[in-house]
Amino acid sequence: QVQLVESGGGLVQAGGSLSLSCAASGTIFNVNTMGWYRQGPGKQRELVALITSGGRINYGEFVKGRFTISRGNAKNTVYLQMNSLKPEDTRTYYCAVDEDGMRYWGKGTLVTVSS
Secondary structure (H helix, E strand, O other): OEEEEEEOOEEEEOOOOEEEEEEEEEOOOOEEEEEEEEEOOOOOOEEEEEEOOOOOEEEOOOOOOOEEEEEOOOOOEEEEEEOOOOHHHOEEEEEEEEEOOEEEEOOOEEEEEEO
């Protein structure tokens, strides 16, 4: 089993920045892709950003250069730097990790952007 611990959500004013982090622990053999999704009430979960072990990155279309995903030196941590936040970025953000062919999810961290 893999456990994911997220941190860094909170309240920020529009135009501000937040940084999210996610650390994976447990029985880890081969972490490939790590990243973030987000979901709001009544909305589908959508991709924010993913990064592979080889460094390939995909961002959701709405990111438009505002967010940056990175992985820690230990390779089992992933970060999301979010700049120029907008009220429409208000969502619960979920860490996702693909390990040995299975996807694991964190419990989510709430990001609230006030106008």
